[in-house]
Amino acid sequence: MGNRIMSRNVVTDTTFSQPQPMRPGMVVRNVGKVGLVIAPIFSYFFLWAPILLLVIFSFNDSRGVDTWRGFTLRWYQNIFAGTMGGEARFSTELMVNALGNTLIVGLISTAIATVIGTMVALSLARSNLPGKKILDNIMYLPVVIPEITQAVSLAIFFNLVFDFVDNSTGVRGTPGFATIIIGHVAFNISYVAIVVRARLANMNPRLEEAANDLGANTWQTFIRITLPLILPGIVAGSLLALTLSMDDLVITFFNSGIGTTTLPVFVYGLIKTSVTPEVNALSTLMLIFSTVIVGFSLYLQNRSSERPHTRS
Amino acid sequence: MAAGVTPHEGSKAGGFLLALPAMLWLGLFFLLPLIIVLVFSFLTRGQGNQAVLPFTFAQYTRVFDTFWVVMQRSINIALLTTAICLVAGYPLAYFIVRRKTNLGKQFALFLVILPFWTNFLVRTYAWRVMLGQEGLINTTLMNAGLIKEPLALLNTEFAVILGLVYGFLPFMVLPIYASLSRFDFRFIEAAQDLGANDFTAFRRVMLPITMPGVVAGSMLVFIPAVGTFVTSDLLGGTKGLMIGNLISAQYKGSGNLPLGAALSIVMMGVVMLALLVYARFGRED
Amino acid sequence: MRVFVLIAMLFSVFGITAAQETTAIDTDWTCPAGFEGQQLNVFNWATYIGDSTVSDFELLCGVTVEYNVYDSDDMVITLMRQGNPGYDVAFPTDYIVDILRSEGLLAEIDLANIPNIANIGEQYLNQPFDPENKHSVPYVWGTTGIGYDIDAVGYEITDWVQLFECECRVAWLDSPRAMFSIALTILGYDPNSESPSEIAAARDYLIENSSNVVAIAADDGDSLLAQGEIDIAIEYGGDVGQQIVDCACENLKYVVPNLGGIIDYTSIILLGDGPNPALAQVWMDYILEPEIQASITNTILYPTPNVVAIEEGLIDAEFQNSSAVTLSDEVASNTFFITKVSSEAEQYYTDAWDEVKILTGL
Numbered sequence: 001m002g003n004r005i006m007s008r009n010v011v012t013d014t015t016f017s018q019p020q021p022m023r024p025g026m027v028v029r030n031v032g033k034v035g036l037v038i039a040p041i042f043s044y045f046f047l048w049a050p051i052l053l054l055v056i057f058s059f060n061d062s063r064g065v066d067t068w069r070g071f072t073l074r075w076y077q078n079i080f081a082g083t084m085g086g087e088a089r090f091s092t093e094l095m096v097n098a099l100g101n102t103l104i105v106g107l108i109s110t111a112i113a114t115v116i117g118t119m120v121a122l123s124l125a126r127s128n129l130p131g132k133k134i135l136d137n138i139m140y141l142p143v144v145i146p147e148i149t150q151a152v153s154l155a156i157f158f159n160l161v162f163d164f165v166d167n168s169t170g171v172r173g174t175p176g177f178a179t180i181i182i183g184h185v186a187f188n189i190s191y192v193a194i195v196v197r198a199r200l201a202n203m204n205p206r207l208e209e210a211a212n213d214l215g216a217n218t219w220q221t222f223i224r225i226t227l228p229l230i231l232p233g234i235v236a237g238s239l240l241a242l243t244l245s246m247d248d249l250v251i252t253f254f255n256s257g258i259g260t261t262t263l264p265v266f267v268y269g270l271i272k273t274s275v276t277p278e279v280n281a282l283s284t285l286m287l288i289f290s291t292v293i294v295g296f297s298l299y300l301q302n303r304s305s306e307r308p309h310t311r312s
Numbered sequence: 313m314a315a316g317v318t319p320h321e322g323s324k325a326g327g328f329l330l331a332l333p334a335m336l337w338l339g340l341f342f343l344l345p346l347i348i349v350l351v352f353s354f355l356t357r358g359q360g361n362q363a364v365l366p367f368t369f370a371q372y373t374r375v376f377d378t379f380w381v382v383m384q385r386s387i388n389i390a391l392l393t394t395a396i397c398l399v400a401g402y403p404l405a406y407f408i409v410r411r412k413t414n415l416g417k418q419f420a421l422f423l424v425i426l427p428f429w430t431n432f433l434v435r436t437y438a439w440r441v442m443l444g445q446e447g448l449i450n451t452t453l454m455n456a457g458l459i460k461e462p463l464a465l466l467n468t469e470f471a472v473i474l475g476l477v478y479g480f481l482p483f484m485v486l487p488i489y490a491s492l493s494r495f496d497f498r499f500i501e502a503a504q505d506l507g508a509n510d511f512t513a514f515r516r517v518m519l520p521i522t523m524p525g526v527v528a529g530s531m532l533v534f535i536p537a538v539g540t541f542v543t544s545d546l547l548g549g550t551k552g553l554m555i556g557n558l559i560s561a562q563y564k565g566s567g568n569l570p571l572g573a574a575l576s577i578v579m580m581g582v583v584m585l586a587l588l589v590y591a592r593f594g595r596e597d
Numbered sequence: 598m599r600v601f602v603l604i605a606m607l608f609s610v611f612g613i614t615a616a617q618e619t620t621a622i623d624t625d626w627t628c629p630a631g632f633e634g635q636q637l638n639v640f641n642w643a644t645y646i647g648d649s650t651v652s653d654f655e656l657l658c659g660v661t662v663e664y665n666v667y668d669s670d671d672m673v674i675t676l677m678r679q680g681n682p683g684y685d686v687a688f689p690t691d692y693i694v695d696i697l698r699s700e701g702l703l704a705e706i707d708l709a710n711i712p713n714i715a716n717i718g719e720q721y722l723n724q725p726f727d728p729e730n731k732h733s734v735p736y737v738w739g740t741t742g743i744g745y746d747i748d749a750v751g752y753e754i755t756d757w758v759q760l761f762e763c764e765c766r767v768a769w770l771d772s773p774r775a776m777f778s779i780a781l782t783i784l785g786y787d788p789n790s791e792s793p794s795e796i797a798a799a800r801d802y803l804i805e806n807s808s809n810v811v812a813i814a815a816d817d818g819d820s821l822l823a824q825g826e827i828d829i830a831i832e833y834g835g836d837v838g839q840q841i842v843d844c845a846c847e848n849l850k851y852v853v854p855n856l857g858g859i860i861d862y863t864s865i866i867l868l869g870d871g872p873n874p875a876l877a878q879v880w881m882d883y884i885l886e887p888e889i890q891a892s893i894t895n896t897i898l899y900p901t902p903n904v905v906a907i908e909e910g911l912i913d914a915e916f917q918n919s920s921a922v923t924l925s926d927e928v929a930s931n932t933f934f935i936t937k938v939s940s941e942a943e944q945y946y947t948d949a950w951d952e953v954k955i956l957t958g959l
Contacts, residue, residue, distance in 0.1 A: 029510055040407035043400050047427045047481065050438035053448060057441070094664075120334035127327025135331060142342060144531070144587060146539020148556040149576045152563050153345035156573075159679050160348065166680065172870065174682040186341045189334050218326065247431050250541055254563070258638050258683045259663050264433050271437055271546065272668060272817055273643040280441075283434040294429040298422060359940045360678050360700065382955055445825040464766075466826060467811045549812040550958040558951070564675055568947060 051287060058280035075281035095282065097259075098266035105177065105252075105262060106245040109184035114238040116185070117192025122226075124193070125200040126208075142187040143194070151254040154183050158255065176257035183251045188244060192237035199233025239297040243290065346580075352573035363570045371574035379558060379575060386555040387582060389469060390537035393476040394484075397533045398526065400477070401484035405525075408485075409492040421489070428482035436546050439475050440466065443547070467549025475543040480536065484529035491525025523593065531590045535583050555579050620656055621649035626886040628658035629879060637876050638663045640673065640687040640868075643816060644839060647893040654883055660876065668816035669772060677702040677868065685871040686880060690861040692774070694733055695726035695937040697866065703732040704867045710878040713885035721862060721902035726937070733864035734881045737835070737899035740921070740932065741775055741859035744819060744837035748848040749828035756854045757783055761806035765828040771815040773950035774935050775859060776803060779831070782857045788933050791942035800949040807957040822849065834921050838898030851921060853928050860932040862902070887911055 061072035080092060123129055124136055142150065155175075162173045207229070211221040249264040256265065263286070270279050353371055358364030375383075408420040427435065442448045443465035450462035465471055495518065503513040519526070541556035548554065555575060562572030639651075643666040651662045667673065670689040674696055676682055681702075689697070697703050708714055714722075714734060721735045745754050750765055757779055760767060769776055778788035780799035790796060811827055812818070818830035823840040830837075837851040865881050867874055884890055887903055891911035894901040900922040906912055916922060924932070938946070 032510060036403050036406065039400065039403040043404045043481065044423055046400075046478070047424065050435065050442055050478070051427060051430065053442065054434070054438045116333045116337060119330040123327040123330035123334075127330065128324055129327035129331055130324070132327075135335065138338060138343070139334070142338070144535050144583060145346075145580065146536060146541075146556065146583065148539050148541045148559050149346070149349070149580060150342070152559060152572060152576060153349045154341065155563065156352065156569070157341070157345035157348055162680055172680055174680070182341050186337060189337060193334070243429055247433075249433055258665060261665070264431065267431075267433055267437075268542075269643070269666065271433075271440070272815075273666070273820070279437065283431070283437065286434055287430050290430040291426060294426055295422075298418070298425070357944065362678070378952055378955060381959065385958075462825075464811075550807075550810050550954070553954060553958045558954070561951075561954075564669075564672060567675075568944075568951075 054280055055284045055287065058277070058284040060277070062277075075277045076285075078278050079281055079285075094261070095263075095266060098261050098263045101177075101260055102246050102263040105180050105184060105260075106242050108177075109181045109188060109245050110238050110242040112181070113185045113188035113192050113241045114234060117189045117237060117241070118196050118230075118234050120189065121193040121196035121200060122222075125197055126205075139190050139193055142190040147248075147250040150183070150187065151251040154179070154186075154251065155254040174257050175255050176260050179255040179257070180252050180260060180262070183255050184245045184248060187251070188241040191240050191244060192234075195237035195240060196230060196233045199230045199236075203229050236297055239293060243293060349573045349576050352570050353577045355570045355573075357568045357570050363573070371568075371570045372578070374571060375574050375578050379555070382553060382558055383555050383578065383582070385469070385553075386538050386540075386579075389473055389476065389552075389554065390534050393473055393480065393537045394530050394534045396473070396477050397481050397484040398530060401481055401529060402488055402526070404481075405485050405488035405492050408489055409495075424482050424485050432479055433542060435479060436475050436543055439471065439478065440546055443471050443474075466547060467551065469548070469552050471547040471549075472540075472544050472552035472554070475547045476533075476537045476540060479543060480533040483532040483536075487528040487532065488522060488525040491522040491528075495521055527590055527593050531586060534586055538582060538586075539579055620653040622647075622653055622888050622892050624653075624886055624888040626657065626883060626889065628883075632876055632879060633659035635873060635876050636661045636663060637686070637873060637880055638665070638684045638871070639880075640665050640667060640676075640684040642666065642670070642688060643668060644836065645688060645897055645899075647889070647896040650884070650889060650893055653889075654880065657883070658876075658879065671772075673697070681868055681870040683872055684868050685873050685877040686865050687868055688736055688863055688865055690863050690935070691724065691726045692935045692937045694864055694866055698727060698732055699937065702869050704869045704871065704874055705731050706734070706867050706874075706878055706881070710875075711882045711885065713882045716885055716887055716890075716903045716905040718902055718904040724862060726862075727864065733866040734885060735902040736863045736865050736884065737894060737897070738860065738862045738902055739899040740834045740853045740924075741770065741831065741861070742834055742851060742853040743829060744822050744832040744840070744849065744851045745829035746822065746825075746848050747850050749825075754829065754850075754852055756856050758856075760829055760831065761802075761809075763809060763829055765809060766811045766826070767809045768812045768814050768818040768821055768827045768830040768832075769810055770818065770831045771813045773946045775831070776953070777946055777949070778859060778933070778935055779857075782933070788857070788859075789936045789938055791938050791945075793945050796942070796945045796949050800953055803953045804956045807953070810957055813954060813957070833899075835897050835899035838916075838921060839896075842898070853920070853924060853932070855927055855931060857931040857933055858928065860934060862934075863899070 058075055059071050059073070060068055061074065062069040079095065120135075120139065124132060124139070129135075158173075158175060158179050166172045203226070207225050208221050211225045216224070246262075247264060248262075249268055252262050253265055253268070256262070261269075267279065267282065352363045354367045354369070355363040356366055356368050356370065404424065408417060408424070411417045411420050440447075444450070445462045445464075445466070447466070449465060450459075453459045454462065499517050499521070500513050503517045504510075508516070539556050540554060541560055544552050544554040544557055548557075556579075559572050559575045559579070562568050562575065637654075637660060639662055641664065645666075651664055654660070655662055665684075670687075670693045673687045673689050674693060676684075677697060678700070694703075708730065711734060714730070717735050721738070722730055727733045743754055743757070743760055745760075747753065750763060754760065754763075761783075777796065777799050780802045781788045781790050781795060784795075784798055784802060786792075786795045786799070790799075812821060814821060814830070816836070818827070818832045819836040819840045821827045822830050822832070822837070823844055832851075834851055834853070837849070841849045841851070865884060867877050867881075871877060884893070885903065887906040887909055888911060890901055890903040891906040894903075894906075895913045895916065898916060898921070900917075901907065901912060907917065
């Protein structure tokens with residue numbers, strides 16, 4: 001409203017022989033308007049430039065990024081047919097193993113975290129359990145406590161457990177898949193719960209009430225009303241958990257054992273010991289994979305949220 | 313609350329059972345390790361990097377005497393990162409919200425979310441490639457004749473801040489976007505009808521109402537930034553050493569386990585302070 | 598082209614590789630019977646083995662090798678103190694072996710299982726860190742010195758002090774014992790000093806001369822040098838040598854300082870509580886086979902203790918005659934080993950190193 005009034009004034013006040021001197025407010029406003037478009041564009045550029053450059057240079061026929069020397073698939077070929085055994089150079093076998101380990105850890109921890117996270121989300125949103133407030137706050141802790149603390153504390157904890165078991169039974173446990181998965185589930189429960197709760201909050205609870213009125217018991221209501229409605233949230237939460245698990249470096253690094261190297265740990269080792277162009281190619285593949293998962297997740301979320309967000 | 317929405321008696325037990333696995337898992341594998349770390353932080357360093365009795369404050373003394381400098385640097389870097397993310401993130405969120413079509417909004421959001429979802433390690437590595445002496449930025453500037461010697465970009469505090477802003481910008485954008493998407497823009501019109509210019513309208517209407525989103529975003533940037541490990545490890549060198557790296561060094565190699573525990577507790581203390589700020593200013597109700 | 602990539606993908610995903618029928622290295626070594634299908638877990642430095650050493654061993658014995666790397670052999674101590682997570686062998690330097698041995702973390706080998714021990718020169722056996730080689734066999738030896746880019750630095754480097762005073766970009770080694778031993782030597786003290794005041798003096802020297810330090814690198818100082826991120830680094834000799842070979846450049850050099858470079862013997866050790874000590878000893882015997890140990894040295898450019906390999910001319914001549922192997926008399930007389938110190942002194946060192954790392958960045 002105010003905008004239109006102001007512009008009307010400008011039109012009537014303009015003398016066509018001389019340009020109107022800009023009032024300071026107008027200058028600021030115009031700069032601000034332009035800035036409000038330029039700044040985000042710059043931010044987008046900032047967000048995407050390194051990724052795009054990585055992708056582009058994964059095809060560069062040169063070991064360095066200083067010059068472009070032509071298109072090549074050489075680095076991708078190296079990834080899939082690299083030297084085995086001596087690990088000074090890129091080792092395909094190690095990479096494939098790492099990828100396999102990442103998937104194993106990711107899928108198992110996601111499955112567990114999704115079930116547990118959904119359950120606790122339902123509990124917090126729909127029931128009146130004692131200590132709800134406290135649990136609510138605790139649920140947010142894994143999201144905010146820095147990863148290095150979680151990782152090191154878990155490592156110390158497992159070490160104590162192994163010591164204790166060793167002293168009492170003589171069996172020595174070791175870090176391995178179990179310890180990594182346990183750590184991943186620990187932080188993923190929170191993320192799944194957050195996403196599912198958001199979905200539950202958007203769901204109209206009167207639907208459950210109506211089902212109850214019509215004679216359905218709690219279980220039937222859940223299976224036939226609640227679950228289908230929150231399913232997109234559960235799926236989105238599990239995709240989030242999967243991505244976080246496959247992405248995780250710090251917690252995995254401190255809690256893995258022999259033969260349980262995951263892809264991020266593998267890439268981290270490569271970066272620290274020798275930077276080869278194959279890392280660029282591997283990174284690009286990982287990027288493509290993430291894109292597919294994210295695109296799929298967003299597509300799922302969109303498909304089911306046809307209703308606009310209303311606060312009921 | 314209407315009947316059926318108010319939980320009935322049976323659901324207390326049901327609710328408890330539903331929450332039980334999560335409580336057990338988090339209690340055993342999250343809280344208990346943290347409590348152990350707390351206990352360790354008061355122990356003495358024994359032979360072989362173990363934590364032994366007697367109880368002592370020595371670790372905390374050492375943290376505040378020697379290590380506090382790095383804690384300070386970590387806090388400063390995190391604050392700077394948060395500020396930059398705020399200044400860049402708010403307009404970005406505003407831009408997304410103001411897209412005319414729903415598809416436009418989704419796409420604009422997607423462009424922010426996607427980098428956030430790609431592997432953090434890969435994105436941080438990309439900056440190593442960009443900032444190195446023979447990296448992209450330096451070679452471009454030198455080829456353009458703007459500089460004669462390559463700039464020292466990598467292995468600096470600057471590189472760490474850059475990497476952190478890059479990694480956490482989406483964490484700032486998304487909560488602000490969520491807040492803005494619930495914001496009724498007629499408030500702005502009303503303010504302008506009452507004579508406010510754009511900046512005043514923003515400062516006195518939009519910003520206070522979207523403050524929960526701003527605070528949430530700031531928390532989501534500040535807290536992981538303080539405890540970052542990977543970014544400072546790959547980009548920081550000696551000048552960009554942060555508390556997360558020192559904690560890691562205590563645990564690996566020839567370190568000092570109780571000291572690492574004390575460092576962790578102090579860092580968590582800083583995080584808790586930030587969370588208190590959030591609780592005070594950030595809650596939507 | 599795309600089809601090729603796709604097929605290569607499928608091949609690797611399903612583990613179908615072109616079956617390797619013969620070993621890459623020509624050797625007469627045969628594996629004792631009865632180990633088919635077993636597994637060996639190896640823990641080693643990165644870039645510290647030949648290109649085909651592992652795969653040849655797998656072929657000759659019909660076993661699989663799980664090969665993990667570390668960037669600092671402190672990790673071996675940390676892991677073993679917590680309890681062996683399942684490794685059979687590791688490749689640490691001398692004083693690390695000493696520490697592990699004295700804490701009872703190593704298992705005993707039976708030298709009768711390792712006949713190839715006869716190939717090792719006398720001067721490398723029966724060392725103070727493992728008398729009578731009860732737990733280890735020699736792998737390579739090496740030096741820690743200065744790797745640098747002569748074009749960037751501008752002049753020839755012959756001594757430690759030049760590195761600390763250089764107006765260029767420097768990387769230190771992320772090893773407290775190594776760095777302190779250098780500082781102690783510069784100050785005229787025993788590089789393995791246990792005196793708190795001397796360690797403090799060394800710490801102060803490092804801090805005062807740290808303005809040119811860009812990075813403290815555990816094992817990638819050589820990559821940083823090759824990439825031009827730094828001009829001069831304290832690094833292991835073989836790593837710098839590998840970089841020089843890789844880039845085939847004239848401007849990268851390695852020098853063992855006159856005042857005293859660090860010399861070390863790396864051994865293969867048998868870890869306590871390992872899953873397969875028998876296979877581990879077979880592995881040791883395999884490595885000590887002249888052709889195998891020669892191929893390792895020729896790849897990683899650390900000198901070999903295998904005198905039979907040297908006599909048979911299996912070592913690359915240019916390398917064997919280079920200054921990295923044939924140390925001049927002056928340099929040789931000034932090299933020193935890092936040795937185990939008391940656990941009290943260990944704590945002084947680690948505390949001081951923390952302080953160095955913190956104050957270096959300010």
